[in-house]
Amino acid sequence: MARAIWSGYITFGLVSVPVGMYSATQEHEIDFHQFQKGTSDRIRYKRVNERTGREVPYDKIVKGHDVGSGEYVIVEPEELEDIAPGKSRTLEIDTFVDLDEIDPMHFQKSYYLGPEDAENASSYALLRDALAKTNRAGIAKFVMRGKEYLATIRADGKVLVLETMFFADEIRDPDEELGGLPRKSATGKQLSMAVDLIEAMSGEWKPAAYKDTYTERVKELVKAKHAGKEVVYSEEEPQATNPSDLIAALRASVESARKARTATKTRAKKTTAKKSTAKKTAAKKTTAKKTTAKKTAKKQKRAA
Structure with missing residues (x-):
């Protein structure tokens, strides 16, 4: 059995359901290493102190935020954990929404949520079945690996699925990013034929x-x-249609x-x-075998 990458509690109202979170997807990946061209020499990356040039062990590295003018505020891992002691162990649902109302653009990555123990499996099943019956998803926030996530919790057959989501201000405005989008709506024969094609x-x-x-x-x-x-x-590379x-x-x-x-x-x-x-042929063969078996049995009885 896979190991949970996060464990905690789904809470809604006064109900708490202990769950573990597991990866629901895996991407196709082919591993490549880097080499210097024309040689078999591997290229490797090291964490190096830019002042001394010496390699730094991972456990000696801390995070720092640039506040301008070359000044950094150093933050320890323990300090990040201390500011979210509850959220790092809680998936607190504050509302339930219809799944059809959620724009797929908000979805980021899928995870399975499994019951942490048999003793609490009934509360897990209760939430799962209630979500399925209402076609609703629970909207929650939680902290994992030093980052707060917005998430939906929904039912998918026998399992609860958590989808991490982008916050609204993380989704870029298409007009600002792209510009030049067509304002005139398609009409007439072209639109009709495009609908026919779809x-x-x-x-x-x-x-x-x-x-x-x-x-x-x-x-x-x-x-x-x-x-x-x-x-x-x-x-051949496709060309734009005139x-x-x-x-x-x-x-x-x-x-x-x-x-x-x-x-x-x-x-x-x-x-x-x-x-x-094939089914009819198989059925006929089966019937024929049974008939033959019955006739053979009758002959054997008469002979006896």
Whole structure:
């Protein structure tokens, strides 16, 4: 069993539920070390005192905040812990909101919350089932690793899931960051065809259908180079569609998407028909075996 990266209590009203927090996701990662080009010499990083040039042990390093003019305020780890003794052990829910009201942009990272012991499993199940029944998420704040997080706590099947979230002032204004966003709304035939294309390309959300092809290519590249081979990919970079060609591109895209959907449905029907035929054949064989077994048993009785 995995080790909890944080443990504490979910509190709502006068109820406290002891929980442990566990990572719910893991990213595809291929480890690379750094080398000096043309050599097999590793590049390594050290924590060095810029005045003495000497390496400093990790336990001798403290944090300092720049307050301007080259002056720093040094803060000890113990001081950071002392200012949030309760929050570092508490997920205090102050309100429950409808899940559909939360903009996905606020979500940051997912964690599983598990009951800390069997004795308190009933209170864990109570909160989980109540959240599922109401389609609500608890909004809470807590401190972990020297940082305060905003979080939602929601039900997902048998487990409670915590999503760390960005605070409102951490989300950048698109107008300030991007500028030049189109103010005029799309209308007419172009909009109608774009809607048709979206409808033609719509389907069920099947997360297992999506694979990390880039990571697979990196693995192939490493494997090929290790074997002394060369891997060449020749994909063309997409070009912006000319506004004058937009209608034609949309029309062709809609036709292509509809053909692809028809082909998918046809394959699905054939697969279903094959399975149905296989079941009927298996059922007939089973019935035939039972009939033969009964006839054999009757013959044996008569012979006796």
